[in-house]
Structures are given as C-alpha cells and as structure tokens.
Amino acid sequence: MKILVCVGNVPDTTTKVRFAEKNTKFDTNGVQWVINPWDELALTRALELKEDSSNPVVHVTVATVGRAGAEPTMRKALAIGADDAIRIDTDPEDSSFVAYQLAEVIKNEDYQLVLCGIESSDYNGAAVGGMLSEYLDLPSVSAVTGMTFEGADIILSREIDGGIEEVSLPAPFVAVVQKGIAKEPRIPAMRGIMMARKKPLKVVEVAEAETLTNMTEFEMPKPKPPCKMIEAENVAELVDLLQNEAKVL
C-alpha cells in the first residue's frame, strides 16, 4: 500500500505578519518556512504505519503545491523519512485550486490512502481535504485523531463531543487528520538529512484550473488598548471608567 501525504509550506508560527501591495498580499520577506504542523503529524503517523512491518504500507510520498521556495520543506519531509516527493510548480492560490492540483497528480498514481492536515496554520481554510476527496471521487473522514490497520480495514478514531468515535472503512479514502494523530513530529537525524539528498523530488507542471476566489484585503487585528491600573482603594474610579469609558456597565 502506498500513502500520499499532502504537505503545505507555511510561515513559522512565530512569524511577525506583515502585508504588502495595499494589504492584498502577505509579505514573505524574511519569513522562515516550515511544514504545516498538521501535515507534519500526518506524515509522522504515515511513517509509523510504514515502519511497523505488520502493516501493508510500503511507500510514503509527500506532495505539495508550491514554487521552488517550498523545496527545503519537502527536503525536510524526505529527511524525516518520506520515500519521495512531488512539487506541483505553482503558487497555492486557494483551497479549491490546491485540491484540484493535488487531485490531478494523485489520480494517475495508485495511492490507497491520502492524508491531509485538517487545516493549515497560515490561512486556516480547513477546506483542501474535503475538496480533494470530492475531486478524487473518494470517501473522506474528517478530524481523524487515530489510525490503525485491522486486516484489510483501517480503523480511524475521531474526537466527537464528549468522546471518541471509531469508524472502520476499506481503502482507498482521504483521511483529514487532526492533532493527536501522532504524538509529536520527528526531528530529522543527520543520516536522514544525508539520505534526503538522494531521494527523488519530482517537479510537476501545473494543471489548467480556475481560481475561484480573489483576495481583496487583509486586515490586522486592532492593537489592544493600553491597560489602565487603578489603585485597589479607588473602587469609585474603576466603576466610573467601566461605565463611562469602556461602557461595559
């Protein structure tokens, strides 16, 4: 069985966000890029499944939609243990566009299991996984926090309100994974980094597709007003400020 893990290239979570071109573009200057944290966990679980010889998994591929700037991220995925990588050479415009591009690549190969993170830590669209399964005409299960094999079936667990739901289904399908799918992401060892150099990273031409959305403007959250300290004994002043300035009473 071959698994494909979709991997997004996102700004490091500590990035100071700035916008360019009249607030219509994210300013990528000086940004450190990382594997989208959910995708990294999906990859970790895929590799754990492959390493356990009682499972039928023999190959793990990672795929991304992105320009050459995304290659260090793909190389890291290879260093962690993916067998090969595919980069679809275009900017990831919107969820539908990305899902379409991935579907075009996946269609032509025999992946029985496709894993996607539930969302990406930059745009938080949480849409690619569902759209991808639709384009592939495959079933999908969302918010998956556990995945094990039982004969020909795969058991997935999902967190639901107040408990855990277990579902079992045969491959192929798309699993949209949530945090919890693996304990913590792996750190590539020096040997993995060396081996990644020799693993295939295939660059694929973009497929003809429409972008269905258009970014009009980004907006920063308003800065919090400064904190006012009031001496403990001045209750009257506090009440006055809450009534007349903050207008919350």
Added chain:
Amino acid sequence: MNFNLSEEQNLIRESVRDFAEREITPVARELDEKAIFSNDLTKKMGDLGLFGMNIPDKYGGQGLDTLSYIIAVEEIARIDASQAATLAAHNSLGISPIYEFGTESQKMKYLPGLCTGDALWSFGLTEPGAGSDSRGTKTTARLDGGEWIINGSKTFITNGSASISKGCTVQTLTDNDTDNDNGKKSFTTILLESGTKGFKQVCMHGKMMWRASDTSELFFDDCRVPEENILGQVGQGSKIMLSTLDSGRLSIAAMGLGCARGAFELAMNYAQERKQFGRVISKFQINAFKLADMAMKIELATNLLYKACWLKDNEQAYAKEAAMSKLYCSEIAKEVVDEAVQLHGGYGLMKDYNVERFYRDQRILQIGEGTSEIQRLVISRLIGC
C-alpha cells in the same frame, strides 16, 4: 563570495535546534545544579547522528563537512554548554585523532561504537605539571616484551570517567634522552582502554562550569597495553596533538558562538518584556546600544568561524583562522554574557534564570584547549612575529 548556507546545513541547524530545545532545555538547569552527567542525553545526541559527523559512513559516521558539525555544536551550546562540551570533546578530541591517525584496524575496532552515543573516548594531554606547556608531559611509556607500559597521570580530561567512557588517547613521553638525534623530547600517543589493569579514572567534582559534563583525573600505574595500540608512529605525539588542537579550536569557538547567541536571545527577550519607568528597558538607548553591540559581535564571530571552517573544508591552511576564531568567539562570549546578565539586573544572578548558568559556563572558553594568552602566542607566531 557566497555567504549562504546550503539547504542541508540549514536543515541541520533547524534539526539540532529543535532537538536541543525539546530534549535539553527541560533538563539543563537540573543537571547543572546537581552536577549530573547524562548518559541518556549522550545517547540521544548519538541517535540524532551528532557523533562522527565528519567521518565517513564506513566507520559509522555521517560524512558531513566541518561547517555542518560546527553548526551542530553551536546549536547545542546555544542551549547548554555542558552537553556541547560532551559533544565537542568526543568528536574533536575522542573520535577525530583515531580517524586521522589510526590504522584501518584501529578505526574499524573503535569508531563504529564511538559514533553511536553508547560510548565515549577522551584525549589525555593535560597533566598537573603540563598545562599550556604540553611539552612538560611526564607520563611515560616504554616498550617491554611487545607491550607498552604506561605510568603517570592526567588531569581535567573531558569524558574520561563517565560510565560509558571506553578509553583515552594518552600523550606520553617515550624518550627523554636529550642525547638522541635531535636533542628533543619524543612524544608518543597510545590508545588506552578502560578496564586495563592499573588504569584509574576519577571524576573531578566542584566545577563552577560545565557541571553536567564529565571532567576527570586519570592515573596510570604500570598499565600494560599491546604494542599495536600506538596511535600513529613513535615520536609522532606532538604532531597528533597539534593537529588535534587545531581542529579542536573550531569546536571551542563554536561553543563560544553558541553561548553568545543563547545569552543574546535571553537578554533580548527579557529586555523587551521588563518594564521600568513605564517603558520596556530595551527602549532605553543605553540598553538598545548594548544589544546592538552584542548582535554585531555575534555577526563578526560567525563570519570568522565559518570562514575558518570553509578553509578547512576546502583543504586550505586554517590554523591561524582557527586560533583567531577560538580567541575571538570565546572572548565575545564573555562580553555578551556579561551584558546579558547586566540587562537582567538582579534576576540575572539567580539560578531561576538561565543566563546565570551561561555566565558561569562561558568562563572555561578562554582557558580550555589553549588559553587566550596561548592563542595570542599561536597567532603572533603565525603572522611572523
């Protein structure tokens, strides 16, 4: 000129940083306080592939370049000097001389095990009477019926007495007869395994710094080892020592750079949070300028050290740049950490704040593997004084 690190070197930095923050940060303070050497962290560094980074795959190493290794030491030192000491000493003093000067069978015998993190090897040069003046070595070795007999002692030996220390490369005096051909002392380096009769390894306690690293006294009382345990040739000891120290200097420089970087980050974070007189203290010009100076020194130290590594990787002479890097990086570590403590005010003197540990740990860097004075001596000779 291209100052960009390769994609691989960037990934190595990121991995070692993630490792240090995940595995070492949570335990560093406690290991320092209780002066505990951690077999567990040593093993984890081995699993990550930090031992034998510069030696070929066939001996269990990773076959990476010098700069990749230096980046790894720097990243560990950014979090904890003690673990960086274990790492740097084992690589540049333990593994490297065996790889550079060992016979094929010595390499196959020792190196694979030493690259795993399950076993350490040390380099015994310093003696109570022979510090900066390593030619004052009094430990002797003489051949007797196909065996070397070693007598004497060594002190301050890193990785010499941990439970996983498997042996030491011992610098010995083999011929003190000034009537010999060139009238010079002849030094010979011998591989001595732990467990050899008469070999005593004693952990030294009460260190101010590198408290979670193993520092030891070694005693040799009629230790007998097979003749083939000689490393290199009879009389080649000085050459082995000098070459080992040249590359060892790069490691100490990396520790200085990492220490400075770690202390700078602690200072920067603190100065941007701590408020006095209604403002964060980083907004006071005197503090902002301190931080600017610290950043500049780190930048300069990086450029010098990376250039020395580049020279070595390109098989050009690098002894002068290595000594300069060791001197400069260890001295700016001292200056940067000192200002980092200053920016922390009274809190910087408390063990609850990591900068206190950095302040103690940096102090060895101007002493170990050749003091600052000796580095100046080396540099002045190399520039022709």
